[in-house]
Amino acid sequence: xxxxxxxxxxxxxxxxxxxxxxxxxxxxxxxxxxxxxxxxxxxxxxxxxxxxxxxxxxxxxxxxxxxxxxxxxxxxxxxxxxxxxxxxxxxxxxxxxxxxxxxxxxxxxxxxxxxxxxxxxxxxxxxxxxxxxxxxxxxxxxxxxxxxxxxxxxxxxxxxxxxxxxxxxxxxxxxxxxxxxxxxxxxxxxxxxxxxxxxxxxxxxxxxxxxxxxxxxxxxxxxxxxxxxxxxxxxxxxxxxxxxxxxxxxxxxxxxxxxxxxxxxxxxxxxxxxxxxxxxxxxxxxxxxxxxxxxxxxxxxxxxxxxxxxxxxxxxxxxxxxxxxxxxxxxxxxxxxxxxxxxxxxxxxxxxxxxxxxxxxxxxxxxxxxxxxxxxxxxxxxxxxxxxxxxxxxxxxxxxxxxxxxxxxxxxxxxxxxxxxxxx
Amino acid sequence: xxxxxxxxxxxxxxxxxxxxxxxxxxxxxxxxxxxxxxxxxxxxxxxxxxxxxxxxxxxxxxxxxxxxxxxxxxxxxxxxxxxxxxxxxxxxxxxxxxxxxxxxxxxxxxxxxxxxxxxxxxxxxxxxxxxxxxxxxxxxxxxxxxxxxxxxxxxxxxxxxxxxxxxxxxxxxxxxxxxxxxxxxxxxxxxxxxxxxxxxxxxxxxxxxxxxxxxxxxxxxxxxxxxxxxxxxxxxxxxxxxxxxxxxxxxxxxxxxxxxxxxxxxxxxxxxxxxxxxxxxxxxxxxxxxxxxxxxxxxxxxxxxxxxxxxxxxxxxxxxxxxxxxxxxxxxxxxxxxxxxxxxxxxxxxxxxxxxxxxxxxxxxxxxxxxxxxxxxxxxxxxxxxxxxxxxxxxxxxxxxxxxxxxxxxxxxxxxxxxxxxxx
Numbered sequence: 001x002x003x004x005x006x007x008x009x010x011x012x013x014x015x016x017x018x019x020x021x022x023x024x025x026x027x028x029x030x031x032x033x034x035x036x037x038x039x040x041x042x043x044x045x046x047x048x049x050x051x052x053x054x055x056x057x058x059x060x061x062x063x064x065x066x067x068x069x070x071x072x073x074x075x076x077x078x079x080x081x082x083x084x085x086x087x088x089x090x091x092x093x094x095x096x097x098x099x100x101x102x103x104x105x106x107x108x109x110x111x112x113x114x115x116x117x118x119x120x121x122x123x124x125x126x127x128x129x130x131x132x133x134x135x136x137x138x139x140x141x142x143x144x145x146x147x148x149x150x151x152x153x154x155x156x157x158x159x160x161x162x163x164x165x166x167x168x169x170x171x172x173x174x175x176x177x178x179x180x181x182x183x184x185x186x187x188x189x190x191x192x193x194x195x196x197x198x199x200x201x202x203x204x205x206x207x208x209x210x211x212x213x214x215x216x217x218x219x220x221x222x223x224x225x226x227x228x229x230x231x232x233x234x235x236x237x238x239x240x241x242x243x244x245x246x247x248x249x250x251x252x253x254x255x256x257x258x259x260x261x262x263x264x265x266x267x268x269x270x271x272x273x274x275x276x277x278x279x280x281x282x283x284x285x286x287x288x289x290x291x292x293x294x295x296x297x298x299x300x301x302x303x304x305x306x307x308x309x310x311x312x313x314x315x316x317x318x319x320x321x322x323x324x325x326x327x328x329x330x331x332x333x334x335x336x337x338x339x340x341x342x343x344x345x346x347x348x349x350x351x352x353x354x355x356x357x358x359x360x361x362x363x364x365x366x367x368x369x370x371x372x373x374x375x376x377x378x379x380x381x382x383x384x385x386x387x388x389x390x391x392x393x394x395x396x397x398x399x400x401x402x403x404x405x406x407x408x409x410x411x412x413x414x415x416x417x418x419x420x421x422x423x424x
Numbered sequence: 425x426x427x428x429x430x431x432x433x434x435x436x437x438x439x440x441x442x443x444x445x446x447x448x449x450x451x452x453x454x455x456x457x458x459x460x461x462x463x464x465x466x467x468x469x470x471x472x473x474x475x476x477x478x479x480x481x482x483x484x485x486x487x488x489x490x491x492x493x494x495x496x497x498x499x500x501x502x503x504x505x506x507x508x509x510x511x512x513x514x515x516x517x518x519x520x521x522x523x524x525x526x527x528x529x530x531x532x533x534x535x536x537x538x539x540x541x542x543x544x545x546x547x548x549x550x551x552x553x554x555x556x557x558x559x560x561x562x563x564x565x566x567x568x569x570x571x572x573x574x575x576x577x578x579x580x581x582x583x584x585x586x587x588x589x590x591x592x593x594x595x596x597x598x599x600x601x602x603x604x605x606x607x608x609x610x611x612x613x614x615x616x617x618x619x620x621x622x623x624x625x626x627x628x629x630x631x632x633x634x635x636x637x638x639x640x641x642x643x644x645x646x647x648x649x650x651x652x653x654x655x656x657x658x659x660x661x662x663x664x665x666x667x668x669x670x671x672x673x674x675x676x677x678x679x680x681x682x683x684x685x686x687x688x689x690x691x692x693x694x695x696x697x698x699x700x701x702x703x704x705x706x707x708x709x710x711x712x713x714x715x716x717x718x719x720x721x722x723x724x725x726x727x728x729x730x731x732x733x734x735x736x737x738x739x740x741x742x743x744x745x746x747x748x749x750x751x752x753x754x755x756x757x758x759x760x761x762x763x764x765x766x767x768x769x770x771x772x773x774x775x776x777x778x779x780x781x782x783x784x785x786x787x788x789x790x791x792x793x794x795x796x797x798x799x800x801x802x803x804x805x806x807x808x809x810x811x812x813x814x815x816x817x818x819x820x821x822x823x824x825x826x827x828x829x830x831x832x833x834x835x836x837x838x839x840x841x842x843x844x845x846x847x848x
Binding site: 037039040042045048052053055058065066067068069070071097098099101102105106109112113121123124139142143145146147253257258259260278281282283284285286287288289290 | 461463464466469472476477479482489490491492493494495521522523525526529530533536537545547548563566567569570571677681682683684702705706707708709710711712713714
């Protein structure tokens with residue numbers, strides 16, 4: 001494969017002409033594809049449709065009428081299901097509504113309004129900072145922006161965020177109050193935190209007594225190839241005497257239906273009591289009928305695991321289209337590097353510096369909407385303008401194949417143009 | 425009927441003996457009834473069971489897949505349904521999750537964290553006060569307590585809260601930031617705000633620019649006898665140039681299922697935009713499948729009205745048991761006064777001063793749990809210890825009849841004991 005970074009200006013000019021012709025062809029095809037978000041395709045959702053008709057009873061195992069008020073922290077059968085799946089004791093969890101993002105946002109606003117463990121409410125502090133391993137999840141960063149939290153970008157390595165950097169920051173600066181983590185198949189790189197990273201996050205010394213890890217295990221059971229095991233952060237935190245440090249989030253949004261799943265927050269008993277104190281004022285209880293639907297449909301953790309294999313089979317061909325097309329079109333060109341995730345929902349790519357925005361723009365003008373360049377960094381600012389998140393789940397395989405071919409043309413065209421500017 | 429307040433000590437002693445015997449009989453029956461909350465009975469919920477099986481499609485009228493992510497502010501068919509029912513334009517509403525209490529709590533926390541209309545966030549103020557027409561809804565008052573809002577008790581009249589008092593307070597004190605209102609069939613008295621009260625609330629001068637009316641129209645369609653019409657507060661507020669003053673809340677919790685209904689917040693376009701700005705960070709969207717279930721089940725506003733007539737038929741006999749038993753046992757005794765609501769979920773009674781707690785205690789020891797005395801006032805403090813909320817919906821008619829007979833014995837016994845102390 002031609003290494004574009006080693007081409008002469010003449011060679012680049014030639015390639016540019018060829019690429020512009022190819023690109024014009026795509027523009028002529030008037031594509032219309034949205035790959036901007038990590039949305040499941042309707043074929044994937046179809047696999048779950050039975051959940052809509054499986055509510056055989058509204059009476060729970062302890063005789064509660066799930067139609068009526070009550071049971072703030074969730075039905076015991078729902079807790080049992082997730083306890084078995086995630087190895088977290090039922091007493092350490094609260095089953096919420098349909099959105100783990102909502103549980104994260106509310107956890108953050110409670111820290112702002114009430115503080116935790118007797119520390120000052122964060123709204124009374126001059127400054128609150130959060131560590132943001134990046135590239136990361138734009139909606140996490142948006143919560144920080146909404147609340148005026150200063151975001152500190154932390155580089156990601158192959159085994160998780162840069163722990164040396166994190167440890168050096170948190171031990172000195174008491175205004176650093178927490179960190180966002182997607183520890184398994186991270187959004188967008190699909191990186192899995194190593195045991196050592198989990199261990200160090202759980203045990204590191206923090207100047208802030210009320211330092212909190214927002215542990216968003218969104219893809220905890222979303223294996224596509226071999227299952228990667230994630231170290232139990234609660235165990236590690238308990239062992240280090242930091243058991244209140246972790247808020248753990250999970251949901252079935254990408255297991256059943258994004259619009260109507262079941263979310264949960266898990267934490268230490270003391271944190272759970274603190275959360276319930278305020279949550280009991282906020283609501284009488286979340287939708288228990290939907291909890292029942294979920295339990296009745298899956299029966300047990302094995303039911304979810306079996307289901308996730310089906311979803312994996314649905315997603316694997318899409319990931320392979322992405323990876324194979326990148327390999328075929330861009331390996332050895334020097335224009336793009338990318339991750340090969342074992343699970344999750346995304347593939348992250350890095351273009352040449354200064355080419356991500358232009359690549360996304362070119363794709364958009366040819367009818368393929370990608371996640372905005374920069375979105376995976378705090379303040380939508382990718383300092384090197386390199387990272388692009390590819391979300392392959394929503395299009396059909398045919399659409400995705402075409403979109404990826406166009407994408408590769410855009411990467412090359414943006415790259416060649418950049419190299420020409422640099423070689424001027 | 426014997427007027428106990430005019431009895432001699434000897435007569436009271438005689439009555440006391442008779443009442444203690446009757447009370448002992450009830451204790452012997454080992455009743456076990458919970459009338460503490462406004463929960464529908466399972467027979468009432470049974471009227472809605474078809475909603476569980478009526479999800480014919482998950483594709484919305486505009487082609488959206490309701491199973492997937494998106495549509496922050498609710499499906500257009502859901503907005504249309506509630507728009508027709510409540511006479512509020514779809515653009516002025518956001519359909520939420522299963523709990524209007526949650527929407528109220530979040531509206532309040534947004535005011536604390538972000539303020540509104542450019543005014544300072546309430547968390548930065550030394551003092552925030554709220555007007556609490558009382559007796560009122562304990563969960564409203566609990567929100568104030570949770571956030572450290574100072575509550576000002578406002579007396580209730582037959583046509584709503586004491587407007588002279590309210591106007592005199594809000595025009596002077598800029599730290600009074602709002603008021604809780606249940607304008608139709610108020611909890612617990614079943615009072616309906618008159619046109620004049622609505623008009624004055626909407627148009628009164630407030631020292632706080634960001635004064636907010638939390639208009640909890642929880643019982644907006646919960647007519648049991650003749651339908652009482654509530655004046656349109658949005659119209660009144662617009663006319664007075666105060667269109668941002670009102671947050672309007674509604675839900676189907678007491679129409680379909682308390683655990684799995686659909687809630688909404690309505691307000692001015694400018695407020696709705698402000699709410700969405702933050703809500704879009706908090707969640708990607710609420711449960712759209714449940715919105716579809718609700719729409720498919722009712723079809724239109726007339727469907728809800730017809731349904732509410734059925735619910736009214738279910739509740740009317742229960743209200744009549746309460747009112748007839750009070751009339752039969754306590755009219756003319758001087759020991760109790762009560763309201764006769766035309767709708768809603770409660771009957772409120774006033775004992776002799778200093779007798780509410782004792783009455784509730786007596787009932788509880790005989791196996792009938794009532795709403796805690798004082799719960800209907802800020803800080804659970806009924807200054808005269810008089811008010812008790814009767815929630816007749818949950819027990820069966822047979823249980824309710826027995827519970828009300830016991831209740832009347834408790835009222836009399838507590839009253840006679842109080843009169844004996846006063847006559848010592």
